[in-house]
Amino acid sequence: MRLLILGALEGHLTAASQIALTRGAKVSHADTIDKGLQALRAGQGADLVMIDVRLPIARFMESLKTERITIPVVACGIGTDADTAVRAIKAGAKEYVPLPPDAALIAAVLEAVAEESNAVIFKDVAMAQVIKLAEQIAPSDASVLITGESGTGKEVMARYLHSKSRRADQKFVALNCAAIPENLLESELFGHEKGAFTGAVARRIGKFEEANGGTLLLDEISEMDPRLQAKLLRVIQEREIDRVGGTTPVKVNVRLIATSNRNLEEEVKNGNFREDLYFRLNVFNLALPPLxxxxxxxxxxxxxxxxxxxxxxxxxxxxxxxxxxxxxxxxxxxxxxxxxxxxxxxxxxxxxxxxxxxxxIMLTGEQPGTAPVAEVPSFQAATDDGDDDTRSTVEALGLGKLVGRTVADVERDLIIDTLKHCLGNRTHAANILGISIRTLRNKLRQYTEEGVPVPMPGEAETA
Missing domain, CATH: 1.10.8.60 (Helicase, Ruva Protein; domain 3)
Known part of the structure; x- marks a missing residue:
């Protein structure tokens, strides 16, 4: 756990820092927002930011959003003034921690952020075989490709490999390739120089440099654009990166782990994934069995x-x-x-x-208090004698809502409703719909151009 504290490190904030240290966190400090942003751009990295409520939290959160730096932020201040806490939350902080600090509360906040534990919970022999192989290959620096269906725990396995490796005391950095737009993914990976493109307000260290000496996880690598795959292959071969807008190569030393919920051999055959990159990544393959x-x-x-x-x-x-x-x-x-x-x-x-x-036990698709969905009875096409029966069956199944509509309209509603159900999470929605994240993005871009409201990440279903 890497904790960055923003604010004057005195009194109660110093005590909070000491509590975090005793709980195993690596603590760094910056006394102003600008210095904190500078540290994050420089690749220092953090899993959590604790910020003094007296600092302009809203400006800090806006800077994080503009520069696409995703880190949970917790505000802290003296006392438990409700108005102060509300202002901090409205500014974008996830929690408000009163000072002087309570050791149990600080520990709970750290644990909540670091809940992706390195421990893999299992009992089944199928998973035991995967764990045995993981422990054998963990000490090496060889690249590992972790495959499996969505939700099987690929990132948890990647963290487990890191914890058992010789790099365990170094950084573990993760990047979800499916969650970053294609035009920004190169900058996220390799960093950029100030002025390299619109919005590049300062030099920014990419994930490769941030993970230098440690482990870099490229989650859902199958969604990476082929053009960028070629650049990634060069980085793996040469062990150096070029920042966007930069002129001097930067040497990097990372252990690379990649994940995919797709069959990469099929993606290679279909021309969606480079064969040479596939072989570079697939030195070892850990295939996680579905539940x-x-x-x-x-x-x-x-x-x-x-x-x-x-x-x-x-x-x-x-x-x-x-x-x-x-x-x-x-x-x-x-x-x-x-x-x-x-x-x-x-x-x-x-x-x-x-x-x-x-x-x-409310399983997916059920509502509270309902029994498991019964098997739907089949019915034959309508005849002159059976129109009433058929009509009642159609109504019972809700098919009347579909009659007279185009396939494109039904598809649009299905995609939008699924996205709302996933709180705007594109990756989860694509997995449920059985389509690629690229296809989903193209559909959403089309709907936006047509004036259809598209849920943004974090937007919940409305009643």
Missing amino acids: RKRPQDIHVLAEHFVKKYSEANGIDIRPLSAKAIARLQGHHWKGNVRELENTLHRAVLLASGTEIGPEA
């Missing part, structure tokens, strides 16, 4: 998530009933561990009584 193929992990993971979200919500930990476990084990888990986690989070909040029963 449905590691059934013994469902129970142990479910108990882990019950404990996690019970503690997070201040609820007594209740055991899962036998019927609840059976319901979990009977589900297909298309979204894998991520879907299971969301299901157990809901269950913890919905359960009543001394245990979590099957009625609290």
Whole structure:
């Protein structure tokens, strides 16, 4: 955990820094916003920023947004003045921590930010085989390609590899290639010089330089544009990068881990991914099995998530009933561990009584209190004698809403509704829809040009 503290390091803020240090955090300090931004641009990196509420938080948050620096920010100040806390939250801070600092509260904030633990929870033999291979290859500097369906825990595995490697005391830096627009991904990877393009207000160190000496994770690398794939291949071969707008190559030393939820061999055959880059990345391949193929992990993971979200919500930990476990084990888990986690989070909040029963297990697509969806009866085409029956069946299935509409209209509504369900997260929506992030972006660009409102990241479903 890397903690950056912004503000005058005196009194209570010094105490907060000491608490963080005792909890294992690496703490750095800048007394002004400008110095803090300079440190972040220079590749110092941070997993969390604690900022003195007396500093202009709104200006700091706007600078982070403009320069595409994504870091959770927690405000802190003396006392528990409600107005001060509200102003900090409205400015963009995720939390407000009162000073003088409480050791348990500081620890909780650090733990919440660092919840992507290096520990991999498993029991099934299928996962045990993957862990055994991971531990064998972790000490090397060879590139690793982690493959598996969405939600199987590819980033968790990457962090586990880093924790078991010779670089464990160095930085672990992650970049989601699918979450960054193509025209900005090069700058995120390799950095840029001041004035290299519109919005480049200062020199910015890229992820390769930030991870120098440590490990760089390129998440969902299959979504990277082929032009940029060629530049990445050169970096791997030459071990040096060129900043956008720069004139001097910069030497880098990183251990590269990449992930993909697609079949890269098929992507190579289809011309979407460079074969030479694929072989460079695929020195070792860790293929994570889907949750449905590691059934013994469902129970142990479910108990882990019950404990996690019970503690997070201040609820007594209740055991899962036998019927609840059976319901979990009977589900297909298309979204894998991520879907299971969301299901157990809901269950913890919905359960009543001394245990979590099957009625609290709201599987994907269900509403609270409803039974599992029954199989839909089939029906034949209408005949003169069966018009009423057919009409009632069509109404029951909701097909009347589709009749008379074009395929393009139905597709648009499906994409927009899925995006709302995913709170604007493009990657999750694309996975649910079964299309590439590139296809989804093209569709959304078309809808925007047509004047259709497109949900932005963080926008929830509306009733």
